[in-house]
Amino acid sequence: MAETFWERKTCQPGDTIFREGDSANQAFIVQEGEVIIVKVTEDKTQVLGTIGKGGIFGEMGLVDDRPRMAAARAKTGVTLIVVSHQMFEDKLAKTDTFIRGLLNIFAANTRTLSAPSDSSAAPAPNAAEEG
Numbered sequence: 001m002a003e004t005f006w007e008r009k010t011c012q013p014g015d016t017i018f019r020e021g022d023s024a025n026q027a028f029i030v031q032e033g034e035v036i037i038v039k040v041t042e043d044k045t046q047v048l049g050t051i052g053k054g055g056i057f058g059e060m061g062l063v064d065d066r067p068r069m070a071a072a073r074a075k076t077g078v079t080l081i082v083v084s085h086q087m088f089e090d091k092l093a094k095t096d097t098f099i100r101g102l103l104n105i106f107a108a109n110t111r112t113l114s115a116p117s118d119s120s121a122a123p124a125p126n127a128a129e130e131g
């Protein structure tokens with residue numbers, strides 16, 4: 001059986017891990033430290049949440065191949081385990097099609113609920129559309 005190699009990334013307090021709008025080719029698991037997820041609007045930065053040890057972030061883009069919805073910054077010194085897009089796809093390929101469909105629906109619903117209130121937000125697919 002092949003051994004899986006997990007890439008690690010370290011960041012100092014205040015380091016930007018990714019920016020809103022960046023391509024989402026990785027997700028991260030916090031091994032040590034804390035990360036804040038922030039949304040920058042016109043003149044303010046809103047903290048959406050804090051991710052601590054054992055938490056995962058950046059996974060939405062792996063599910064739906066869309067750009068980052070928010071930015072991630074190191075709140076403290078952090079060690080992150082990197083989950084590549086390929087690793088995610090390999091795991092997902094072994095998953096039941098029903099579960100894959102649910103992941104896509106969850107991602108679409110989250111993006112729709114997080115979008116500013118305007119007509120440009122695409123409606124989320126429902127289970128009937130997924131087949």
